[in-house]
Amino acid sequence: MIRAAQLHDLESITEIYNQAIDQKFQTAFTDRVTVADRLPWFHEHTGRYPIFVYEAEGEVLGWISIGSYRSGRAALRFTAEVSYFVRQAHTGKGIGSALLEHALTACRELNFKTLLAIILDRNIPSIKLMEKFGFELWGSMPGVADFDGVVCGHVYYGRSLL
Numbered sequence: 793m794i795r796a797a798q799l800h801d802l803e804s805i806t807e808i809y810n811q812a813i814d815q816k817f818q819t820a821f822t823d824r825v826t827v828a829d830r831l832p833w834f835h836e837h838t839g840r841y842p843i844f845v846y847e848a849e850g851e852v853l854g855w856i857s858i859g860s861y862r863s864g865r866a867a868l869r870f871t872a873e874v875s876y877f878v879r880q881a882h883t884g885k886g887i888g889s890a891l892l893e894h895a896l897t898a899c900r901e902l903n904f905k906t907l908l909a910i911i912l913d914r915n916i917p918s919i920k921l922m923e924k925f926g927f928e929l930w931g932s933m934p935g936v937a938d939f940d941g942v943v944c945g946h947v948y949y950g951r952s953l954l
Contacts, residue, residue: 794894797843797855799834804852805845806830811880816939817914818877820946840902841872844894846887854878856891858899861908870905876918888921896925900953907953912937913945922949 797805806827812818813825837843837857846854856876862868874895878887899907909927911918931948
């Protein structure tokens with residue numbers, strides 16, 4: 793079941809995010825985060841910028857957030873950025889697809905016209921997920937990330953919601 797995230801989900805959301813940090817190349821963060829670290833981020837995701845969780849048998853298995861792109865710039869108010877993470881033991885089971893499909897529907901209901909995902913170029917599973925849902929490569933920033941001497945880039949995937 794996919795539902796809006798609640799504050800009591802933040803511990804699971806943080807745990808899943810830390811798994812991604814530990815795996816490297818799934819987020820540009822390199823140091824694990826705490827629930828307290830993520831609390832301001834969680835509170836920023838209200839109203840037009842929700843977080844959804846995928847829950848099964850009482851356990852949060854993944855989450856997706858819809859965030860502002862370049863906050864405060866009014867000309868970009870109809871563009872959103874999506875971020876998603878799935879608990880490592882449950883990747884490859886369709887959870888990411890279900891979350892992204894849910895987010896696409898939500899973004900249309902929230903009157904966004906464009907959805908972006910900014911992905912590290914070594915994160916092939918996320919790139920394939922974007923392409924599966926009709927996202928296209930819109931930009932590349934080669935060599936901007938450094939993981940203890942292993943350099944990779946950011947790729948921008950986007951799609952129109954019209």
